[in-house]
Each structure stands twice: as C-alpha cells, then as structure tokens.
Amino acid sequence: ADKLVFLTSWFAQAEHGGFYQALATGAYEKVGLDVTIKMGGPQVNGMQLLVAGEADAIMGYDIQTLKAVENKLPVVTVAASFQYDLQGLMTHPDIGSLEDLKGRKILIATASRNTFWPWLRAKYGFEDQQAAPYTFNLQPFLVDPKAAVQAYPSSEPFEARQQGKDVKFLLLADAGYPPYGTTIVTTRGMLDQKPDVMRRFVKATMEGWKSYLANPAPANELIKRDNSKMTDERMAFAVDWLRTHKAVNGGDAAAGGIGTMTEARWKQTYDFLVSAGLLNKETDWKRAFTTDFVRDLQVTLD
Amino acid sequence: MRPLIRNEWFVRVAAPLLVGALVLAVWQLACQTYEVPAYLFPTPTDIAAKLASDLPGLLGALWSTLKVTFMAFAIAVIAGTALAFLFTQSRIIEFSLLPYAVILQVTPIAAVAPLIIILVKDTTAALTICAAVIAIFPIISNTTIGLKSVDPSLANYFRMNKAGRLQTLVRLRIPSALPFFLAGLRISSGLALIGAVVAEFVAGTGGRSAGLAYEILQSSFQLDIPRMFAALFLITATGVILFLAMAGLSNLLLGHWHESALKVEQ
Amino acid sequence: MRPLIRNEWFVRVAAPLLVGALVLAVWQLACQTYEVPAYLFPTPTDIAAKLASDLPGLLGALWSTLKVTFMAFAIAVIAGTALAFLFTQSRIIEFSLLPYAVILQVTPIAAVAPLIIILVKDTTAALTICAAVIAIFPIISNTTIGLKSVDPSLANYFRMNKAGRLQTLVRLRIPSALPFFLAGLRISSGLALIGAVVAEFVAGTGGRSAGLAYEILQSSFQLDIPRMFAALFLITATGVILFLAMAGLSNLLLGHWHESALKVEQ
Amino acid sequence: MGPASQRAALVQAAAAKPPPGPEPHLQPPVVEVLSAEKSFANGTRALAPIDLTVRAGEFLTLIGPSGCGKSTLLKLIANLYEPTDGRINWWRGDFRKVGQDGRRLAFVFQDPTLMPWARVATNVRLPLDLERVPKPQATPRVAAALEQVGLGHAARSFPRQLSGGMRMRVSIARALVTEPNLLLMDEPFGALDEFTRNKLDDDLVALSWERKLTTIFVTHSIYEAVFLSTRIVVMAANPGRVFREVVIDEPMPRGDDFRTSSRFADLCRELSAALTDASIASQGKGAKTPCAR
Amino acid sequence: MGPASQRAALVQAAAAKPPPGPEPHLQPPVVEVLSAEKSFANGTRALAPIDLTVRAGEFLTLIGPSGCGKSTLLKLIANLYEPTDGRINWWRGDFRKVGQDGRRLAFVFQDPTLMPWARVATNVRLPLDLERVPKPQATPRVAAALEQVGLGHAARSFPRQLSGGMRMRVSIARALVTEPNLLLMDEPFGALDEFTRNKLDDDLVALSWERKLTTIFVTHSIYEAVFLSTRIVVMAANPGRVFREVVIDEPMPRGDDFRTSSRFADLCRELSAALTDASIASQGKGAKTPCAR
Ligand SMILES: Nc1ncnc2c1ncn2[C@@H]1O[C@H](COP(=O)(O)OP(=O)(O)OP(=O)(O)O)[C@@H](O)[C@H]1O
Ligand SMILES: Nc1ncnc2c1ncn2[C@@H]1O[C@H](COP(=O)(O)OP(=O)(O)OP(=O)(O)O)[C@@H](O)[C@H]1O
Numbered sequence A: 001a002d003k004l005v006f007l008t009s010w011f012a013q014a015e016h017g018g019f020y021q022a023l024a025t026g027a028y029e030k031v032g033l034d035v036t037i038k039m040g041g042p043q044v045n046g047m048q049l050l051v052a053g054e055a056d057a058i059m060g061y062d063i064q065t066l067k068a069v070e071n072k073l074p075v076v077t078v079a080a081s082f083q084y085d086l087q088g089l090m091t092h093p094d095i096g097s098l099e100d101l102k103g104r105k106i107l108i109a110t111a112s113r114n115t116f117w118p119w120l121r122a123k124y125g126f127e128d129q130q131a132a133p134y135t136f137n138l139q140p141f142l143v144d145p146k147a148a149v150q151a152y153p154s155s156e157p158f159e160a161r162q163q164g165k166d167v168k169f170l171l172l173a174d175a176g177y178p179p180y181g182t183t184i185v186t187t188r189g190m191l192d193q194k195p196d197v198m199r200r201f202v203k204a205t206m207e208g209w210k211s212y213l214a215n216p217a218p219a220n221e222l223i224k225r226d227n228s229k230m231t232d233e234r235m236a237f238a239v240d241w242l243r244t245h246k247a248v249n250g251g252d253a254a255a256g257g258i259g260t261m262t263e264a265r266w267k268q269t270y271d272f273l274v275s276a277g278l279l280n281k282e283t284d285w286k287r288a289f290t291t292d293f294v295r296d297l298q299v300t301l302d
Numbered sequence B, C: 001m002r003p004l005i006r007n008e009w010f011v012r013v014a015a016p017l018l019v020g021a022l023v024l025a026v027w028q029l030a031c032q033t034y035e036v037p038a039y040l041f042p043t044p045t046d047i048a049a050k051l052a053s054d055l056p057g058l059l060g061a062l063w064s065t066l067k068v069t070f071m072a073f074a075i076a077v078i079a080g081t082a083l084a085f086l087f088t089q090s091r092i093i094e095f096s097l098l099p100y101a102v103i104l105q106v107t108p109i110a111a112v113a114p115l116i117i118i119l120v121k122d123t124t125a126a127l128t129i130c131a132a133v134i135a136i137f138p139i140i141s142n143t144t145i146g147l148k149s150v151d152p153s154l155a156n157y158f159r160m161n162k163a164g165r166l167q168t169l170v171r172l173r174i175p176s177a178l179p180f181f182l183a184g185l186r187i188s189s190g191l192a193l194i195g196a197v198v199a200e201f202v203a204g205t206g207g208r209s210a211g212l213a214y215e216i217l218q219s220s221f222q223l224d225i226p227r228m229f230a231a232l233f234l235i236t237a238t239g240v241i242l243f244l245a246m247a248g249l250s251n252l253l254l255g256h257w258h259e260s261a262l263k264v265e266q
Numbered sequence D, E: 001m002g003p004a005s006q007r008a009a010l011v012q013a014a015a016a017k018p019p020p021g022p023e024p025h026l027q028p029p030v031v032e033v034l035s036a037e038k039s040f041a042n043g044t045r046a047l048a049p050i051d052l053t054v055r056a057g058e059f060l061t062l063i064g065p066s067g068c069g070k071s072t073l074l075k076l077i078a079n080l081y082e083p084t085d086g087r088i089n090w091w092r093g094d095f096r097k098v099g100q101d102g103r104r105l106a107f108v109f110q111d112p113t114l115m116p117w118a119r120v121a122t123n124v125r126l127p128l129d130l131e132r133v134p135k136p137q138a139t140p141r142v143a144a145a146l147e148q149v150g151l152g153h154a155a156r157s158f159p160r161q162l163s164g165g166m167r168m169r170v171s172i173a174r175a176l177v178t179e180p181n182l183l184l185m186d187e188p189f190g191a192l193d194e195f196t197r198n199k200l201d202d203d204l205v206a207l208s209w210e211r212k213l214t215t216i217f218v219t220h221s222i223y224e225a226v227f228l229s230t231r232i233v234v235m236a237a238n239p240g241r242v243f244r245e246v247v248i249d250e251p252m253p254r255g256d257d258f259r260t261s262s263r264f265a266d267l268c269r270e271l272s273a274a275l276t277d278a279s280i281a282s283q284g285k286g287a288k289t290p291c292a293r
C-alpha cells in the first residue's frame, strides 16, 4: 500500500470527520493507501511541515495557500471538503447582523488578522481598534456583553450554550466571504510523481464525507481516540450543523459532487485579497489549485 | 509566637502550609461572596472536585509532561554545564561564544518548533529539545559566572602545584561554582517544566501521550475552567516540589560551608 | 596568533564578530550547495535582503516589542528585588512565601492570558504584565540567594555595631548580593525580551502597535520565511545586545572587587 | 600635624593628666562574664564556665595556646555568640547598654574583615556612617585614624591591593576611629613588623591612658602582653578555661624605660612559665590528641 | 608513635647525619632572582629590581616593614606573579623544572587559603591528590603532617570550625605533607602562641637539616629569624628593595642552647638595629606618607 501522511489543522473534531471516516471504514485501505492522520494545533504551521516533507497533504485554508503561492511555494489545493469556510462570528443575542457590530469589540485571533478580518473591515467598515486578542478561550467574551468573537459553528456556540449563555452565530460565507473550507493541499512534487496516490486519496476522502454524514459513529471513535476531550454530544451537534447547513454537499457540490471547486470561486478569493492589499496582484493564483482531482469525482449524497 | 518562630518544624513545614491554606480560604470566600461564575474563576472547592473526579486522566497527562520535563532538565544541566566549562577554558572562547548562547534563550520556540519537528521525527524528542532549549540558558550563564568565581589565592595554589585542567576543574572550579550552579538549577528546573508545557502548546500533540498543555488548551477551549485550573494546579505543585528539591540539594551541598546556606553559629 | 589572544580588542570585539561571520558564511554556503529553498531555510543574504527592504516595518515592530521588554524588565527588577528583600527579612517569611513565588514562573502564560486580558483593558499593559511575570523569577531567586551570601564576619561586625536593618541592607547585603543579582539580570533581561514576544504570541494584537511576534506569526502563516528570519534576527540581536549590556554592568560594578569579574594580577 | 608629632602630643597629653581616681579594683565593672560557657553546634566545647570581671580603665590581655578559646571569649563579650550557659553583663546591664553614650564598643577581629568592594577610607568610615556621623566630621577622623596606623597614602586603595599587614592596620584604624570606651582586639599586631608594632603598642598605651579606655586584648607575644597590660589572663585549652592570672602592677603610662627594665624581663619570664604550664595543661584532656603542645 | 617522640626522633636523626658536603656558597643555586622587579596594574611599585640567589640547603629569611614587598617577592619566586622586568631561574632553568623529580616546591601563604568546602584532612591531602599519590599512601602522610602541627584531632573538621591559628597550622601541614625541596613560607607562625611556635621552629630546623631543604621564610619575629636562618635579607619599602643582608653562620642543626646563647642575643640586636634602619629608610621616599614607621 502507498503510505500517505495527512496533517489536519486542529485537534480532531467532527469537522475532520470525512478523513477519519475513510480511515475507520477502510476506504483508504480499499484503494491501496496506508494513511496516517496527524493532528494540528493552534501553533502548528501545517504549510511549513508540508513543504518540508513532514506531510504529504494537509488541511488548508485558501488564503494561506494563495500567500504560499505568492511566495513561490510549490503547493496546490486539490479538493475542498466544505463549499464555504465555516468561519463566523458569535455574538450576544442583541445583535441582528454583522453590520450591527460596528464599533463593538470583536475578539480576533492573530492568525485571522490577515484572513477574514480585512474582509470584514472592507465590507462593514470595522476599525482595527475594535479587534481584541482571542486565544480560543471564551472568558473575555462571556464577561463582556458587548463583545463578539470569531467562531466555528460547532465550537464556540456549543461551549457558550453549555454555560447557559444565549448566543448568535453569524456565518461569514452567508455575507459572501469567498474561500472554501477544509481543503486538501499537497505539493507540486506529489502531483508530478504520485498523482495516482493523490487521486485515490481525494476520492476515498470524499467517500468518507458521504459516509460520515450518513453514520458518523466509526469516525467519531477515532476522533475521540486522538482527542480524548471530544465528546459525542459535541460531535453530534457539529454533524447536525454540517447537515442542516449543507457545508459538504451544498453550493456547487450539489451538482458537481463533494469536494468540487471552481475557478470562479478562487478568482473571488484572489480578487478580495488583492483589493484588501493582502496579495500581490502579480500572483499566479491559478497555480494555487487544480480542479483535475475533483472534476469527475461525482461523489454525491443519495 | 516567639517560640514558634524558632521552631524548625513550624518554620519549614507548618508556616508555608498555613499560608497556602489561608490564601485558598480567602479565594474561596471571595469567589462565593461575589458569586464569581465557575467558568470565569472557579473556587478551590470546584477545582478540588474536578481534580478528584478527573484524577486518572490528569495524572496521565502530568506523567507525560513530567517525562519531557525531566529529560529536558537533564539535557539542560548536562549540556549547560558542558558549555559553561567550554566557555571558561579561555577568555577568547567566552567572548566569542557566550553572547551567542543568548540566542538559545531569546529565540521564540514557537518560531523554530517547526524546524525542530522537521529535523527530529520523534515527537517526544522534539518536545524535549524545545524544553531543554528553554531551560538551558540559566545553567550556562550562572555556571559560567560560578566557574569564574574562584578565590584567586586558591587558584594560585592550584597553578603553583601544576594542577591539570581537569584537576582544577574538579577540585577547585566546580566546588567554587556550586553556589551559582545551584542557583541556576532553581531557575532552570522551573523553566524545564514550563518549557515542556510550552513545547507541547507549540508542537502540540493530543492522543494518548498528551500532556498537561493539551489538557489546559482543551479545557480552555471547552470552557471547562475548573479542569483547566486543576491542570494548572498540578503544574504549579510540580514546580513547587521541583523548587523545594533544588533548595534541598543546595542545602545538602552548601550547608556545611557556603554563607548562603550556612546556619550562623550563635 | 599568540599576541592576538592577548590583545583585548581582538578578544572582545574582533573574535566574536569573526565567529559570527564564520557561521553566516558556512550557513550561506551550505544552503547554496544543497539548494535549500528559501521557504524552508533561507540564506543569510535572503534574510539581509528582506531586512533591508522591510526595514521600516520591522523596526516599528521591534520598537513595540522593545517598549514592552523594557517596561517588563524594569518591573521584574524592581518587584523582584523588593520581593527578595522581603524574603530575606526572616526565615519564616522566606520559607512561607518563596516556594509560592515559583508559581509565577511555572504557570503557562497562555493559560492565564485570558484572565489578564479581562482584568487589564490596555493591551500593552497586559503584554507587559505577562512579560514581567516571565522575567521576574530569576531576579527573585538569585537575589534572595545573594542577599543571604553575606560574609558571616562582616555580618557580625554590622550586628555588633547595632546597624539598622536598612543600613545593613544598603551597606552590606546589597553589595554582597550584587554578583548573584547581576547574574540574575543576565537571565532576566533575555526572559523579558522573549516574554514580550511570547505574550504577544499569546495575547497579541495586530494593527499599529503590533510587535515582532505578530510579524513572525504572520510571516510564518504566510510562508514568508525570510521575513520571519529577519524578525528573528532582530530579536536575537536585541537579546545579544541586552546580554552584553548586562555583562558590561557586571564588569562596572564588580570589576574592582569580585572574583567573577576581576582580572587576576599576573 | 605629622603622625610622629601627633603621637608625641598624645603621649604628652596623657602624661599631663592627673592620676586616675580610686584604685583599679574599685572602678565600676565594664564587662562581667558570669559562668559563661560555650559549646558549638558540632559539639566542640570551646569554653568551660568562665568568670571574669573587667573594670573601667583596665587593660586585660588574654594569652594561651592556639585554639584555647580566646577569640570565642572575645566574641561572647561582643555579644556575637550567645553563651551556651551563664551570662554576661555590660556596664552592669544587658547588651542594650552598649552604644548608649559613653559606652561605645569596638572590636578588631583576628582577620581584617574588610568590605572588599569598598576603598580603605570607606571601610574605616563604616562605623561612623553606621552611627550617622555627618561626613564633614567623619572625614578628618578617618584621615587621622589612617595616619595613626601609617596608611594615610592608601586611603583610596581597595583591600585586595594591600599587603596582609596593611589590611590588618586598616581594621585597627576602623576600630580607633570610633573613639571607643571598650576596645576588644584579637591579635591585632600579629602580622606587623616589630618597628610598627612597637609604635602601635606605645600609641595604645597612650590612648588607653588618655581616654580611660577599657581594653581586652589577645596576643601571642609575651613582651607585648607584659608591656601593655594591667592584668593578664593565661588560658588553657581542652576545654578552654582561665588557667592563671598575672597582675602587672606597673604604673601607667609606660614607655621604653619599662621595656628595658629588669622588672619587665622578670615579668616576661613569669608569664612565659605560666604559658608553658598552660600549654602542658592543655594537652590530652578532652580532645583525643593534644590541641597544642 | 606520639607526636612528641616523633619530633625527638626527627631531631636525633638529623643530629646523626654527617655534616653537609661543600661550603654553602658552593652549593648549586635553587632560585636565582635576576633584576626582577614588580609594579602592579594600579601603578604601585612593589619591588625595585632585586638580585638574590638562594642556594641548596640555605634557610633564607626575608624581614622588613609591613608592605615592603616580602609577599610579592615570594610570589614572584613561586611564579604566581610575572616580574614586570628581569627574570627568575629555578634550578638554573625556567619554571618547567619545578615539579620534576627532586625539585618540589611548597608555599605556605600569608593567609591559610583553605578550601572551605573540604574537611581539614582533605585540604591537607590536596597536593598529594594533585600529584596523584594513591590514597593508601597519602592517608598516613596526611595524618603525620597533621600530628606534626598538633591537629590530629581536627582532621574531620571544616576550616570554619577552626581558630585562626589552627587554620594556619592546617596550611602548614599541607605544605609539609609534600616533602618539598624548596619551601616558601610567608609568616607561617605569626598567629601561633610562643610554645607552639617554638616547637614548630625546632621541627623546621630539624626538617631543613635532615631533608637538605631550601627554605625562603618571611617573619616579623627577629628571634625566629635569627634562630632559623643561615642568611637574613632585610628589606625596605618605597620601593621594596633589599636593604641589608645578615649572615647567621651558626652551625646547624640548632637548639635551645643556641637560643639561650649570648651570640644569639647579639645577632638579635644586630638584626633589630638593621630593621630599625630599614624602617626609617622606608619612610618618605616614593609614597606621600610613610608606609610604616
Ligand atoms: N564555628 C565553630 N564551630 C565549631 N568549633 C569552633 C567554631 N569556632 C571555633 N571553634 C573551636 O573552638 C575552639 C576555640 O577557638 P578560638 O577561635 O576561640 O581559639 P583561639 O584561642 O582564638 O585560637 P587562636 O589563637 O588560634 O586564634 C577551637 O577548638 C575551635 O576549633
Ligand atoms: N594586587 C595588588 N595590587 C596593587 N598593589 C598591591 C597588590 N598586592 C600588593 N600590593 C602592594 O605592594 C606592596 C607590597 O605588598 P606585599 O604584600 O608584598 O607586602 P609585604 O612585605 O608582604 O607586607 P606584610 O608584611 O604586611 O605582609 C604594598 O604596598 C601593597 O599595597
């Protein structure tokens, strides 16, 4: 079997379900792959480990991938698990929409300052002074009834509700934030030398997503083994969210199948970055992705 | 009170414990009076309850962190003293290399962790290296100063007797350096511990071998703040024990001769 | 070579710079020979080019970090020596409080950063507190040991002359403690710097007041590795300068009397 | 005023004074050692119970074999050690009396005990600083004390730049600068050449006389003991104890005429014999092997 | 063998030896000081150019006012200082000759210079350890050396638990244990009582004689200098220099008969006069105020 190391972007959670499901159900094995899933974390720089050969593929973010291409890194996105980035903002219930946050304190992690924060700034006229540090700990949000915080739908709102707080979640994608979510990024070298391995990996993973949404139990067992703090309740909440918001199978995936990406969407992301001054206009943005691996996949939910 | 202050057992054991108990009591009372929610700042009893209920898991994590701590501390001590020996071999070596040793201390481990992970495949080894890098500088710096703090007359005696480098090191420089070296150990032992935690934050692993940093991060993400404090308690308790061990070692090695540890004859 | 080794200027200035230059040359050569890509490990020239082109931005970030570093260092020195004075007032205070001071050192700043952010509204103040907490322990520990390292005969002399507490402190304990205190400063100055960086990593903000940690994180996130190394270079250079300043201070204060700094009469 | 003429003036002033009032043994006691004994933490029995009264104006010398407890006794008297048993009175009171007006104590330790980080002048000024004597008043006194020990030129040196004898003289100057009433000196002149030593012996005699100083002095020199003392306590070791007392009832102040008298030689012989007896008595008892032979 | 009988045995052994071969001045030089001078970094001119040859078997004593450079000269001879100008030969060669067989040097510093962290026995064993003498051989030698200075019972004490004189005796034992050929001693007996001192003086005479020791000795005691020496160098200060030489041409070994002879008293008077001259000659020149009067 061909060995492949995949590095996720965070501690194991339901948002990684497709990969763990493919591992748990033997989908990878079936296509002749020996896959190892390594967990990322808040300070783990996956892209660096990818180009250093520590991983064959990683879970990526479009904006980081475009920046990497700008810096001449030989990396490329081959598939997108989610049709939009799951990033959003969590607010106290008095907030109706993103516009209402103007002038309010928003807790933003350092890594987000060059991703969706400039987008919010440009779109809603937010100021840098509004941004306060966020360390993935909700205490500052909970004590400040006027604050908002960056959030993943299945994480922060879940924690806040566990503490009995009524909160709102506003998905950025709903307001037009263009990047895909939870992509698969690999190196040009991998594509040149073992395109077939990657092809099998992408396919098995997308099968994994399909299977996961149908019955998450096998993956959840593996997730709990890697991340002992993960609970069934939490994962059930997340899977439910993914299902109802059609993160995996909505948008272009409805027709093109799970994992689908389009050049038009990448262009949107590129345009936003250039307009925000975050990316050199000369960047060859088309090298940041290839649709070769998902074009004809056609893994769809029944 | 007078006689109590003179009582060794009271001074060394009871008084510190009393202070600890007092702080806990005030903390408990303050939290209860102002009804501080547990997700913000838990009471000692919240923490104790969590500690009791989650003990097996927390102890497992503590053990993982301790393994890294001890290995890193050992490496820091051995490599640090070796470097200090090297630096005191000649002034030119000291001036040429010692300033660069600072680089070990002031390089943010987060920035170089990926490089270490790339170079060292084994995660535990990578964590150990990160923690050792964090812990080594106080040993290097203090030991270097210590090795130079030799009574010039005794140094003359050794020189006159044509003592070899190794003899001078073992019989003169090392004993003279002990007070500074042991002061370095006190600082370094704590840094090895916090280094192990920080390394785990940075190079992060969950799974079976996850240490206390993972417990803290997860508890913090999940707003299980009592559990986070329970993990913090284990870390700080370990730190205090390490410190007391180093202080005890100082007493053992210096108690019979060095002013800092000597009980003055009255 | 002989006369060069004896030449003060060569030993103190030229030799360290030569060593630095040598390391850079080997690094450059190795990277070029093995064609290591810049995004993995940049060459010194890559870094220098980036440094030159991005200097204004990087210097601004450095200045932010330095402000936090200096304030934190000042706080650590003042509070650390004050605590050390307190601890040496009586054995019972020392035994009751000193072990708990370790908690300052071994608490992961990442874990308590949210609390500090909640309590301290001003980000710079919060960063300064975090960095000071990281830097304070070596001062406390070394100064406490130093304040106890008093020649017993001189202590007797002061006691016999009914010297007051303050007089004994100023005229006897402080000078006696200097070698240890200054050794603590060397460690602490570096820790204040890295503490400022770590605090920013953990609790940092971008915007105009962003420091070097932000530069490093963003460069790392955006895979602009030469820029990351340029920022690292600024940090380490600052660390080396701080170290040399502390070493110079030691020489100034101890050069005329303490073995560690004395040039032995030949 | 040069040091030599200064010294002459001192001696003259002393000679001009009326003789002291009542008999020495009627003077009030300055130090009373009442069955004080001392054992150390490691079990060494340094002093068996000692009884000793030193009266105002006395010049008492302790002499005895090395290790017999002379320094220990002096430190007990300076309140640097607490007696294991028994007690000590100062001016008929406890140690709080020391330092009150006219009850100033100075101690020259067996080792120089200087602050290595301070210059000679600063070292000598230390006791005045501790008493908060203003600098303008302290400075000339420091200079005078340094002149007296022949170290006027070394005021700005650091201790490590001095010879052994010079360091000891700094320590002596530091004691003299305070104009003490009770002066404890532990082998102060042991490291000095005979010429300097004789000069300082003369100065000390003049000083004691002029200022009605009470002095407790330790020396190994029989000649010095006889020349300086009104009373000599010969100590023996194992355990440390008073072995014999020799009273030197020569008039004060004394000078070279006394040094060259046959009475002086007789007294020296007497003391020497006592010392030999004490040395022999110190052997074998208490310790496994003799402490000194 | 008790210490007293041991000492008697030594003296007897010494007396039984045949007289030394050629005349003293025909013996090979052990130390040659050739116009060596010494100034310190702070500008102090401690020694003007000194010329001095010490031959095998000589017992040379340096005597002079405090601060005249005796310790400095001894340290030059022990290669602890480098002469600012001039040079020094050991056994007609450079310092590498020292330590080679039959060319062992030992130095008793003016201060005890003990390792505070080591027990007395370990301190005394140090030079043997440095020479890698096996422990079984070293141990009895250490015990004998400690007995010789009367400290057999203190072997397991730490230096800080000893009296000043006891510490100095440890330092002496550490020098004697190596059985040196060239012995440098800087006021070794200054802190000792006369009884112990006389005993050690006697031992030293016996030892020098028996082992054909070359000794350079510093003392402030005129009697000791005359009793021990074959030659006495009187030094003066400002700058430190050789002021006069006194040869003591009494036969060796010497004993109490010499101490009580009128020849001894004459020599003492002669030396005392020379010393007074040297002290006076030391004044005023070079330093602003006299270094010693
Ligand atoms: N700190 C100490 N701990 C244990 N024993 C001590 C201590 N100080 C002194 N001694 C012992 O007490 C005895 C008396 O010591 P002391 O210093 O009083 O002697 P001394 O008469 O002054 O001798 P010297 O003439 O050599 O100075 C000695 O046997 C010594 O070993
Ligand atoms: N390290 C030094 N730096 C500067 N000057 C020094 C140093 N050591 C000694 N001296 C000076 O050199 C001179 C000679 O000192 P040395 O110790 O040789 O005198 P000494 O004859 O041994 O006196 P003593 O009898 O008091 O021991 C003194 O004036 C002293 O101040």
Ligand SMILES: O=[N+]([O-])[O-]
Pocket: A010, A150, A151, A152, A155
């Ligand atoms: O990256 N986040 O998990 O929000």
Ligand SMILES: [Mg+2]
Pocket: D070, D071, D072, D110, D186, E163, E164, E165
């Ligand atoms: Mg004594």
Ligand SMILES: [Mg+2]
Pocket: D163, D164, D165, E070, E071, E072, E110, E186
């Ligand atoms: Mg000397």
